[in-house]
Amino acid sequence: MxxxxxxxxxxxxxxxxxxxxxxxxxxxxxxxxxxxxxxxxxxxxxxxxxxxxxxxxxxxxxxxxxxxxxxxxxxxxxxxxxxxxxxxxxxxxxxxxxxxxxxxxxxxxxxxxxxxxxxxxxxxxxxxxxxxxxxxxxxxxxxxxxxxxxxxxxxxxxxxxxxxxxxxxxKTLPPEEKRSGFAEIIKESLILEKNFYQWLKTSVPTLDSLHGSILQEALLKGMRVKATIVSQDERETGIRAYLNFGHTLGHALESVLGYGKISHGDAVAIGMIFAMKVSEKQLNVTLPIREMQKWFNDIGFPLFPKGLSAHDILESMKKDKKVVRGKVRMNLMKEIGALAIEEVDDELLLTLLKQECEEVNV
The missing domain is CATH 3.40.50.1970 (Rossmann fold)
Incomplete structure (x- = not known):
């Protein structure tokens, strides 16, 4: 215990x-x-x-x-x-x-x-x-x-x-529920320090590894990150917003597809990869996106959903609680373990969303 x-x-x-x-x-x-x-x-x-x-x-x-x-x-x-x-x-x-x-x-x-x-x-x-x-x-x-x-x-x-x-x-969780929950643990491993991410990636190469003492340790480490952030920012006026990494697009996908059509964790996993792509363009950084995509594929996270409109997704993203004066503000990644909240132009978001939609519809 x-x-x-x-x-x-x-x-x-x-x-x-x-x-x-x-x-x-x-x-x-x-x-x-x-x-x-x-x-x-x-x-x-x-x-x-x-x-x-x-x-x-x-x-x-x-x-x-x-x-x-x-x-x-x-x-x-x-x-x-x-x-x-x-x-x-x-x-x-x-x-x-x-x-x-x-x-x-x-x-x-x-x-x-x-x-x-x-x-x-x-x-x-x-x-x-x-x-x-x-x-x-x-x-x-x-x-x-x-x-x-x-x-x-x-x-x-x-x-x-x-x-x-x-x-x-x-112990009775089906694999898709385990995967959905694991997405949030991954998120927590990305926002404060690198060691947690490296430990998690090594310890849980596939979803089958997430059980027993590894599961308890992953949960404890993730909740410790959450507790550290909440202790500093209870009402989300500052760094607590980092806990929404991947959620701007994730919540939009849930809304556009219809609640229950995609799991929250699967949507957040897609959202984290997208946020890293936005980060590279906006912050002029290089991030391990391919490494993450391979790991996510091994775990079983889905690809970007088919048949969606980039414009519809953007409009849904604009209903995010971090939006100010109609401008999308996203958690972007400077590096693993270091985030920043940035206003992102509609034009950049629309360009990247169209790329995602076009890639899955090829």
Missing amino acids: NELLIQTNSKEYPLIIGENLFLQKDILLRAIGEKPTSILVITDDHISSLYLQRVVHALDEISPIFTKVIRSGEASKSFDMYYECQTFALAKGLDRKSLIIALGGGVIGDLAGFVAATFMRGIRFIQIPTTILAHDSAVGGKVAINHPLGKNTIGAFHQPEAVLYDTTFL
Whole structure:
């Protein structure tokens, strides 16, 4: 078991990662802290069949417990589902001393966290990630739902009480889910220092290598990067935006294709390669793009999607939260481990996007 203290201006809380955490009552009681009047577990219909009863059994001796099971998938991170969860919480009599548990991947963490942030003007919640991808969103307190015009555009900053990362929950992940989550670990290895990237590339040459102690170490290293950045910039006014490397195009692809048509991690992987290409043009640097492309191919990340319009993608990129006065601002790479946020002209973006679209349609 490993533990990391997440420190922000508004709160300190533990990140605990290890196997069979829900068989250890002392860990659960320490994570929960003050006894809640009631507990609401929000999860999805996939995770509920696998792990919900294990979590309920571990918690039902602590407080009265309710469960809300929603449909799995990005489409559930909507205003309608947010409203439904709020209605459920009110109907069950939750109050300001209640606790919400987010049991699931990034969709559940974001949705349940936003419900907690706004129910009775904010109540406590705990993140229990069940995917590799959720290691990124579980730390840092960014919670949100989607709007048809942009991903994560309606949300808040609301730090959890704790993050309990039981790695036994990861053993049922299909390969595409592992790959999607691994993209965010790769992202974290690129933004602060070179050693993490070199270790990751050597330790995980293919997706089959991502298991056991290697997986735990990769998760811990990635979350340590996230914790370091969040401790310096809780509300994304400075370097926290580095954590969005690859996301400007990634989110645009998710939006243009339709949420759920491409995984978040696959979209971010494509976005990271594209950001490196923009960086070479804008910053006049040379980056290991071919090396990255080969590694990404070995892992199984997809190529740029076919049949898309460069103009449509650019318009979607302009809905990114970093856009100022209609100008796209991207995380660009000076070198591995060193990023900069730069305004990028539409003309350059359109040229490179057309190249990507034309290459895949040849």
